[in-house]
Amino acid sequence: MQVIQEKIMRKEGLDVAQAAKDFYEPVFRFCVRRVGSQLASDAAQETFLTAHRVRGKFRGESSIRTWLFGIALNECRRLVRQKSVDRATVPLIDVAGGDHGASVIDRGALQQALAKLSDDHREVVVLHEIEGLTYEEAANVLSVPVGTVKSRLHHAFLQLRRTLDPTAEGAER
Amino acid sequence: MNTLREDLKAYIDHELPSDRQSEIERELEQDADAKREMEFMKLLGVEIRDGAVQPAVEGYDKTLRWLERATKKPQRTGFPIWQMLVATAGCLVLAAFLFPVFAQSKEAAMMTQVRADAGSAAAEDKAMAPSHGSAGEGGFGGGSGPGGAPAPRPNKPSVTPGVDKMKQSRGSGQSYFDDNMSISDGAPKSMNPSVPPSGGPGGPQLQRPLMIRTGDLSLKVENVQKAQTEATSLIEGMQGIVQSTNVTGGDDALGTASMTLRVPEVRFSTAMTALKRLGHVITESSNGEDVTTQVADTEARLKVMRVEEDQYVTLLKGTRRIGEILEVKERLGTVRQEIESLDAQRKALRSQSSYSTITLSMTEKVKADKPAAPASWSDDTLAAAKNLLSSIGVFLGQAAIYIGVLSPIWVPLGIGLWWARRRSRN
Numbered sequence: 001m002q003v004i005q006e007k008i009m010r011k012e013g014l015d016v017a018q019a020a021k022d023f024y025e026p027v028f029r030f031c032v033r034r035v036g037s038q039l040a041s042d043a044a045q046e047t048f049l050t051a052h053r054v055r056g057k058f059r060g061e062s063s064i065r066t067w068l069f070g071i072a073l074n075e076c077r078r079l080v081r082q083k084s085v086d087r088a089t090v091p092l093i094d095v096a097g098g099d100h101g102a103s104v105i106d107r108g109a110l111q112q113a114l115a116k117l118s119d120d121h122r123e124v125v126v127l128h129e130i131e132g133l134t135y136e137e138a139a140n141v142l143s144v145p146v147g148t149v150k151s152r153l154h155h156a157f158l159q160l161r162r163t164l165d166p167t168a169e170g171a172e173r
Numbered sequence: 174m175n176t177l178r179e180d181l182k183a184y185i186d187h188e189l190p191s192d193r194q195s196e197i198e199r200e201l202e203q204d205a206d207a208k209r210e211m212e213f214m215k216l217l218g219v220e221i222r223d224g225a226v227q228p229a230v231e232g233y234d235k236t237l238r239w240l241e242r243a244t245k246k247p248q249r250t251g252f253p254i255w256q257m258l259v260a261t262a263g264c265l266v267l268a269a270f271l272f273p274v275f276a277q278s279k280e281a282a283m284m285t286q287v288r289a290d291a292g293s294a295a296a297e298d299k300a301m302a303p304s305h306g307s308a309g310e311g312g313f314g315g316g317s318g319p320g321g322a323p324a325p326r327p328n329k330p331s332v333t334p335g336v337d338k339m340k341q342s343r344g345s346g347q348s349y350f351d352d353n354m355s356i357s358d359g360a361p362k363s364m365n366p367s368v369p370p371s372g373g374p375g376g377p378q379l380q381r382p383l384m385i386r387t388g389d390l391s392l393k394v395e396n397v398q399k400a401q402t403e404a405t406s407l408i409e410g411m412q413g414i415v416q417s418t419n420v421t422g423g424d425d426a427l428g429t430a431s432m433t434l435r436v437p438e439v440r441f442s443t444a445m446t447a448l449k450r451l452g453h454v455i456t457e458s459s460n461g462e463d464v465t466t467q468v469a470d471t472e473a474r475l476k477v478m479r480v481e482e483d484q485y486v487t488l489l490k491g492t493r494r495i496g497e498i499l500e501v502k503e504r505l506g507t508v509r510q511e512i513e514s515l516d517a518q519r520k521a522l523r524s525q526s527s528y529s530t531i532t533l534s535m536t537e538k539v540k541a542d543k544p545a546a547p548a549s550w551s552d553d554t555l556a557a558a559k560n561l562l563s564s565i566g567v568f569l570g571q572a573a574i575y576i577g578v579l580s581p582i583w584v585p586l587g588i589g590l591w592w593a594r595r596r597s598r599n
Contacts (some may be wrong), residue, residue: 017240024233032228048236052243055594081498085221093224105220114221128186129218129224135188157214165213 009108014055019064020048026058026065026131027072033126034076035083036090043079049093066133069141073123088115092126113163121156124149177207185215212456256594260587261576268575381524385466386441386529388459394452398429404533405430407447411440414528428537433530441529448533455536468522475515482508 027047030114031040050071052059055061057150058067091112127138128149141145183189184197201208394400397420405415413436422428436444445459485505489526492498575585 017237020233020236020240023231023436024236028232029195029226029228032226037228037231040364041235042227043287045232045236045239049243050239073367093221104216107220107224110220110224125221129221135183135186150183150188153180153186154179154466157182157217160217161210161213164217 013050014058014064016048016052016055017053019068021069023065024029024048027068028070030072030126030131031076032093033090033130034073034087034123039079039085040081046075050075056166063137066137066140068145069127069131069133073141087119087122092122092130107163110160111122113119113160116163117156117159121159122153124152125156127154177201177204178210181207181211182214185211185218225578228275233572256591260583260590264574264579264583268572268579323419331449332453348590382463382465383526384438384521385525386438386459386464387461388445388529388531389443389533389534390445390448390454391454391456391534392449392452392536392539393455394535395538397422397430397535399450400431401430403451404434404448404535407451408436411436411444413437413440413444422537427539430533430535432533432535434533435528435530438527438529439533444529444531447529452535453538458530464522464526468519468526471515471522475512475519476514478508478515482512527532 024044028040028044031043031047034040035043047068052066054071058064062070073160079085091111092114093107095107095111116123117125123142124138127133128135133141134151135146139149142149180189180193180197184194187194187199201211306424392400401418401420405418408415413434416433416435418430418432420430421430434444441459445457449457482505485501485508489498489501489505492501498531
């Protein structure tokens with residue numbers, strides 16, 4: 001269904017209003033995880049307005065979602081620069097709410113471990129683990145090779161493991 | 174080749190080629206630590222996904238409204254209205270600041286031009302001084318040559334009796350330049366650019382026609398006294414004469430001035446141009462009358478009469494009889510009267526032709542701060558409103574002119590701003 005819709009959009013020109021109806025929620029949540037809830041709606045709105053302005057540049061080589069995430073990433077970076085947002089303070093894990101009983105790993109510790117990651121590592125974790133993008137899609141969004149995404153994920157998880165379980169054998173290396 | 178642990182995360186995510194996937198599977202069977210690590214990574218991934226913040230969506234409706242609005246209106250392809258308005262406002266502010274500067278510099282330029290005209294006229298006089306002197310001494314063709322040797326005076330008419338010879342000298346057109354010249358004769362002729370320097374080698378000597386030129390100029394000026402002073406200094410700077418001046422007006426009335434100015438004929442046009450810069454021209458007229466033939470005719474008749482006078486004098490000397498003596502004396506008196514008359518006529522023509530006359534009338538502009546006649550409050554209000562409307566009209570007109578004239582500055586600036594903003598958004 002989505003593929004058909006994307007084909008129609010490519011043929012008739014991208015309908016950004018329709019794209020907003022389909023993808024506003026993932027884009028907004030991505031922005032929340034990048035710049036925090038205060039600026040997320042601004043970033044998401046700017047993302048779709050920018051998409052509307054540059055819709056002619058969309059060539060259909062990637063999915064609309066990936067393309068929108070790429071724009072959102074740039075908007076978030078711009079906002080971070082303008083507003084001097086400390087990305088380490090942006091929560092990725094819901095520490096306060098939800099049922100933590102089934103969790104093996106302490107969510108507070110996990111949040112702290114994620115906050116210690118570098119921006120590049122955190123970006124790739126968010127895109128792949130939370131947003132569910134494939135390595136190739138994440139590479140498109142970040143404009144880096146797939147191998148870089150793979151490497152960053154490996155090192156991000158290695159660092160998370162080191163932080164969460166310093167005694168672990170594999171973490172020693 | 175990557176190690177097992179480097180590919181472990183990609184293995185979990187099924188992002189490896191199938192053969193590498195199988196290879197790692199086999200390795201994991203043998204490596205219990207790696208298997209534990211894999212389990213931990215899987216668990217970590219699950220924890221991150223499950224525990225991820227799931228915020229409530231905000232700004233969805235607003236974004237849709239914006240997009241609908243943006244979709245409805247056509248894509249802006251060219252004219253950035255807001256940027257243009259900002260640039261226009263900037264230009265107006267700039268124009269408001271620069272207007273007094275422009276106005277001041279215009280006035281300064283006018284005064285500089287007036288002074289320059291007077292200065293150049295003085296400089297011309299200095300430069301022409303040697304030829305002026307020689308022309309005064311020896312007439313138009315009688316100057317010294319480059320080596321200081323006196324140049325030959327061509328076709329000097331002989332004062333011998335006989336009408337035919339007089340006609341000959343009259344026909345050559347040279348005689349009236351060789352006679353005693355008035356003070357005005359030398360400078361104008363020597364300054365004529367169409368005439369080669371006297372005593373120069375070869376070339377026909379062109380003679381400037383004798384013109385009686387009159388000009389009438391009516392100006393509206395800011396300050397009559399000031400304009401009158403400037404006109405006087407201007408004319409004096411051109412070796413002219415202020416023949417008469419009549420200034421009227423005081424504090425309560427608008428001033429007027431009437432001046433009769435005499436300037437060397439060759440500077441007539443320069444003087445008119447310079448005088449026009451003193452104010453706003455209301456009327457302007459100039460007239461020229463060629464009196465070359467008239468002067469030549471007068472001089473020829475004068476010479477004939479002088480020859481006749483000589484003949485009568487000779488005749489008188491040889492006469493012995495009283496009756497004849499009285500008759501000859503009577504004739505001689507008549508001839509001499511006619512000579513005087515012709516000579517006066519000749520001098521008047523020369524004077525008029527060498528010095529042109531400019532009649533300058535100046536009226537003061539109506540000042541805004543002149544006390545108005547007492548009026549009722551409604552008339553005052555109406556007049557004020559009309560003035561305001563007029564001022565707004567003038568302001569808008571000036572603004573339009575400034576915007577138009579300054580468009581080479583603000584149009585590229587506006588386009589640049591628009592482009593930069595568009596680029597930064599993208």
